[in-house]
Amino acid sequence: MSEASPAKAYGLHLGVIALLFVLSFLLPEYYHGLLARIMVLAVFAMGYNMLFGYVGLLSLGHAMFFAAGLYGAGLAVIQLGWSVPAAFAAGLGCGVVLSLVIGLLALRTTGVAFMIVTMMFAQVFYLVILYFASWTGGDQGMVVPQPARVLFFGATALDLTNPTMRYMSALGLFSLVLLITLAIVRSRYGRVLVAIRENEERTKMLGYDTFSNKLAAVVISGIICAASGAAYALLFGYVGSSFASVQYSILPLLWVLLGGGATTLGPLIGTLFMYYVIDITSGYTSAYLLIVGIALILLVLFFPKGILGSIRQRWLGWLP
Amino acid sequence: MTLETLNKGNGIMDKSKTFDLSKTGLTRRTTLKGLAATAGLVTAPGFVRYSQAQSSAPIKIGFQSHRTGIGAAYGRWYEKTTAAAVKAINAAGGINGRQVEVIIEDDGTDPGRGAEVVGKFATQHKTDIVFGTLFSHVVIGSAPAAGEAKIPYFVVSEGHHVASTKLNRYVFQPGITDVKSQIQSMAPWIAANAGKKVTQIFPDFAFGYDHRDYLPPALKAQGADVIAQIAIPPTESSFTKYFPQIPAETEVIYHVMVGPAVLTFVKELGEFYGSNRPQLFGFIDSLEATDINSPGLEFLDGSHFWEGSPRYAQADDTEAQKAYRTAVGIDDNGAAVGDPKDVSTAAHMFGCWETLYVVKKAMEDAGYKGPEDRAKLVEATEALTAFAEGPEHPQGAKTFNGKIHQCFGIQNISKVEGGKLKVVHKTKIEDGLYEAEGDYTTQAL
Numbered sequence: 001m002s003e004a005s006p007a008k009a010y011g012l013h014l015g016v017i018a019l020l021f022v023l024s025f026l027l028p029e030y031y032h033g034l035l036a037r038i039m040v041l042a043v044f045a046m047g048y049n050m051l052f053g054y055v056g057l058l059s060l061g062h063a064m065f066f067a068a069g070l071y072g073a074g075l076a077v078i079q080l081g082w083s084v085p086a087a088f089a090a091g092l093g094c095g096v097v098l099s100l101v102i103g104l105l106a107l108r109t110t111g112v113a114f115m116i117v118t119m120m121f122a123q124v125f126y127l128v129i130l131y132f133a134s135w136t137g138g139d140q141g142m143v144v145p146q147p148a149r150v151l152f153f154g155a156t157a158l159d160l161t162n163p164t165m166r167y168m169s170a171l172g173l174f175s176l177v178l179l180i181t182l183a184i185v186r187s188r189y190g191r192v193l194v195a196i197r198e199n200e201e202r203t204k205m206l207g208y209d210t211f212s213n214k215l216a217a218v219v220i221s222g223i224i225c226a227a228s229g230a231a232y233a234l235l236f237g238y239v240g241s242s243f244a245s246v247q248y249s250i251l252p253l254l255w256v257l258l259g260g261g262a263t264t265l266g267p268l269i270g271t272l273f274m275y276y277v278i279d280i281t282s283g284y285t286s287a288y289l290l291i292v293g294i295a296l297i298l299l300v301l302f303f304p305k306g307i308l309g310s311i312r313q314r315w316l317g318w319l320p
Numbered sequence: 321m322t323l324e325t326l327n328k329g330n331g332i333m334d335k336s337k338t339f340d341l342s343k344t345g346l347t348r349r350t351t352l353k354g355l356a357a358t359a360g361l362v363t364a365p366g367f368v369r370y371s372q373a374q375s376s377a378p379i380k381i382g383f384q385s386h387r388t389g390i391g392a393a394y395g396r397w398y399e400k401t402t403a404a405a406v407k408a409i410n411a412a413g414g415i416n417g418r419q420v421e422v423i424i425e426d427d428g429t430d431p432g433r434g435a436e437v438v439g440k441f442a443t444q445h446k447t448d449i450v451f452g453t454l455f456s457h458v459v460i461g462s463a464p465a466a467g468e469a470k471i472p473y474f475v476v477s478e479g480h481h482v483a484s485t486k487l488n489r490y491v492f493q494p495g496i497t498d499v500k501s502q503i504q505s506m507a508p509w510i511a512a513n514a515g516k517k518v519t520q521i522f523p524d525f526a527f528g529y530d531h532r533d534y535l536p537p538a539l540k541a542q543g544a545d546v547i548a549q550i551a552i553p554p555t556e557s558s559f560t561k562y563f564p565q566i567p568a569e570t571e572v573i574y575h576v577m578v579g580p581a582v583l584t585f586v587k588e589l590g591e592f593y594g595s596n597r598p599q600l601f602g603f604i605d606s607l608e609a610t611d612i613n614s615p616g617l618e619f620l621d622g623s624h625f626w627e628g629s630p631r632y633a634q635a636d637d638t639e640a641q642k643a644y645r646t647a648v649g650i651d652d653n654g655a656a657v658g659d660p661k662d663v664s665t666a667a668h669m670f671g672c673w674e675t676l677y678v679v680k681k682a683m684e685d686a687g688y689k690g691p692e693d694r695a696k697l698v699e700a701t702e703a704l705t706a707f708a709e710g711p712e713h714p715q716g717a718k719t720f721n722g723k724i725h726q727c728f729g730i731q732n733i734s735k736v737e738g739g740k741l742k743v744v745h746k747t748k749i750e751d752g753l754y755e756a757e758g759d760y761t762t763q764a765l
Contacts, residue, residue, distance in 0.1 A: 030443040033443060127555075140456045142486075143488075146488065236435060237465075238460065242430060242431055242457060286388055
């Protein structure tokens with residue numbers, strides 16, 4: 001696999017961002033709204049990919065990082081009356097603290113044990129949300145009031161409930177995270193992460209502190225997922241415990257597997273693919289999850305590296 | 321009749337503000353040419369189709385259904401009831417002379433998907449309203465999408481979330497009472513007939529918390545007390561270890577367990593008490609779509625349940641109630657006609673029927689023509705005050721508080737007798753009234 005030149009790599013990613021920008025003016029209203037949601041959730045998948053794709057750590061508890069951002073931002077607005085930027089920062093802060101603590105504890109394990117430990121921590125997080133229902137709204141969740149979802153720049157007010165504003169905010173977050181992810185995976189640190197994934201013992205022998213590097217990856221992954229959760233709360237106005245359930249730990253795994261693990265654009269492709277398969281098939285049958293399941297099996301059988309992963313393997317070896 | 325005669329006759333039209341041909345500079349010939357051209361355009365095939373589309377296109381109702389996920393049993397019966405109501409409405413001429421078309425989307429009983437489905441109705445299907453959601457977390461998750469799309473969202477949820485005024489002006493619950501009102505209505509009967517020392521057993525999540533929070537003050541007002549509250553985690557599958565927490569002096573156990581574990585709960589409670597048990601009072605939500613004669617439920621014999629609408633046909637059923645049951649397709653035992661094992665969600669699903677008739681009434685009051693009249697529809701719904709018992713409201717008469725977008729109605733208390741539920745008491749509407757917690761009408765449309 002050859003590495004793309006910076007111009008080629010950044011050109012491709014900026015092209016994707018430009019395409020998403022143009023789509024804002026071309027898409028019908030429904031798909032415009034849906035794509036905004038997909039971009040926010042693709043950020044969640046990108047965060048997951050950072051750990052799963054590049055470090056090879058399969059977590060079954062990433063819903064807690066998404067929910068940390070979701071509740072961090074949502075509760076800051078609902079319970080404390082904070083502004084949108086402050087609430088978003090609160091969501092990120094919750095993601096940092098949680099991922100640091102979880103990383104310090106869970107990285108003492110590897111493989112299947114890591115999966116189980118992360119799943120257990122996420123379950124604890126989920127039950128904590130239910131336990132403090134008077135604050136969190138429990139399983140029913142809470143609405144982030146529409147008037148509070150306005151971003152002020154001096155005298156200018158940007159209403160995040162406006163479809164165009166929401167789309168552009170989602171695109172802004174997605175673009176930022178995409179470019180940061182690309183920069184990380186092309187950096188020296190990114191190569192160390194891949195080295196850990198490929199052979200941790202050899203990486204250690206070469207003198208790298210693999211624990212610290214993995215911990216940093218957990219924190220970066222946690223922050224990105226929390227950013228997605230915080231954006232979801234502020235852009236779509238709902239904070240609920242279902243986003244902390246095990247289903248939302250498995251979804252980013254599926255999105256990444258579909259799109260292609262360890263590819264920067266794979267999470268977007270996977271999320272997009274899954275959303276559209278569900279959206280279209282649910283119009284024909286209530287057994288749409290069966291169709292999704294069959295699609296997943298076929299992909300694993302014929303494209304085991306996911307859509308972009310397989311394309312990279314067969315045709316475009318330079319894809320980051 | 322000339323324009324001036326018309327003005328004199330009704331005193332409404334102001335001539336200075338009416339269109340005066342003489343001031344336009346148009347000649348008679350030009351005007352005639354214009355009229356001829358207009359007539360030609362109007363009679364052209366394309367225009368005919370367009371005008372018909374405007375006047376007779378169906379009213380489109382987006383039904384947000386729980387076809388999959390934990391709400392699937394409810395979703396299926398909500399769909400059946402909705403189909404029956406729409407059939408009846410269409411047979412009687414539709415709404416404002418237009419037929420009603422229902423478009424169904426599955427929300428998977430998931431709030432995230434629920435919000436997407438509301439967006440899909442508003443922007444892709446371009447339905448006139450969204451309707452039919454039951455589970456509270458889906459309603460709360462979808463409400464922001466409805467408010468932002470400014471599409472009226474008529475839920476059949478029984479949650480207190482609408483009446484709490486924490487949602488937005490586009491969300492209504494006019495066809496089923498909310499849980500706060502239901503609990504409050506039960507208290508006088510429990511205190512007078514079952515006992516004054518009550519122990520509550522409820523699931524440790526929001527559904528249980530409504531009962532935990534609203535029952536004690538309601539009982540207190542009736543001179544009774546909740547002496548213990550036992551919250552059971554939602555992940556629990558065995559309950560025996562919780563029963564020793566029930567105080568010995570308990571006269572009534574008030575239980576609202578839901579989900580598949582309810583059968584185990586009842587069986588283990590029966591084993592714990594044997595034949596010498598306190599009175600039992602529960603909400604039928606625990607056993608909706610479940611046969612009351614299922615093995616393990618024998619212990620419930622002689623106990624009492626809240627029911628929104630009775631599952632079993634009653635001796636004093638009104639003609640409207642009988643007609644409703646026939647239309648929906650449920651037999652005297654509340655199961656699907658021809659399939660006794662397919663037990664309905666009778667206590668709740670009537671809300672779909674009644675909500676659609678409220679929508680019909682509000683659309684007719686508003687002179688609703690299309691999505692551009694959604695704000696008028698909201699105001700017309702808020703202006704409603706009462707619904708009389710009858711074919712459109714077979715469960716019973718109701719009042720409607722337009723400020724909190726919530727209806728209030730009678731409740732049924734039924735006793736399990738001989739494997740059936742027999743209504744032993746009907747509450748009054750006033751029993752369930754409470755102070756409004758806010759006012760949606762102050763919000764901008």
